Amino acid sequence: MTTTSRFRLVPMRPRDPDEAGRTASTLELFFDLVFVVAVSIAAVQLHHALTEGHALDGIANYAIVFFGIWWAWMNFTWFATSFDTDDWLYRVLTIVQMGGVLVLASGIQPVFEDHDFSVLIIAYVVMRLALVAQWFRASRSAGSSHRATLIYAGGISLVQALWLASLLLSGSMFLAALVALVAAELAVPIVAERTGTTPSHPHHITERYGLFTLIVLGESLLSSANAIIRALHDREDLSSLIGVASLALIATAALWWIYFWPPHHHAISSFGRSLAYGYGHYFVFAAAGAFSVGIEVEIDVLTGHSELHQPWASFAYTIPLAVFVLGIWALAIRPQADRIVNVALPLSGVLVLIDSLTSVPFALTALILAAAVAVLVWRRPVDRAGLTDGIRPSDD
Structure with missing residues (x-):
């Protein structure tokens, strides 16, 4: 039985990392909804930048903005796996963070258009101080x-003061300070966990990462729907736009299949691997969000509404696809795959990247990803004892 104080608060004791049946709470799912807004606005602004021919500036701004989105989400997620009490104060402070995300989303456009980070940073600080x-x-x-929690609290507070300064x-x-403060944010968990660890539930953590992956992949499905909508209003490019919509769905489904092929909880069996898994997902998430932008750019090129031309327009989606495939292979698949998978997956990532130079890049991309999925259907992850469990046609 859980004891409560006279204010109806539950003592925030560390959660059991081996707790049976631990799954994402409804509050965590509610929390993720606000990030749909932020990721969508960041993708829209990157789309505008690429379409207008400001690729380098747009990519740099997207990387900075997405760091704020991802870091706020990840810090809450790892805190929740350790200390979620789900009492009224915990919920209120979580909702304050959600409000900060919405304000942060409103500050994304000024970053892309005027390099004005004021709203973005103030909203970010509000989120971090609630944590x-x-x-x-x-x-x-x-x-x-106890010591780790104080280092987290003190370290985050210090960095937020520097953000405001x-x-x-x-x-x-300012750019130099931006780089230094990002490094400082990344350093706080490393210092805290090396001086006094906090418990984490492997299945719960990896479920949360999987759910966020579904959120950012959902942006690509929206882009596929946009292609169909455009096709209904643009008879001249009807077949091309329908083709892009179909192939976008195939590519998105392939990314989903690849991501969820291995059991991810094995990827965070130590502090070092947890760090690599957690931090490495920045590139996976950002690439998934950018893939939807690449689809939109391809639609603009087909309808004559873009400053980009081939093959540069194709790179707008092949680079995110390659980063996603290579990233999740390195973080979760490689240690649990046999030699065949560990050749096929990185090869498919490289082939996707270079097929922008062909005359039918999107169709070829879909075929490459479909072939990668076929290999994963054929093989199975290596079990924890290190013995392969690959399936061959004769096994069934």
């Missing part, structure tokens, strides 16, 4: 994790 309150609360009942800078000084 600081959670860390301080957790420190009261954290037991062996960075608003006083301009030009190259």
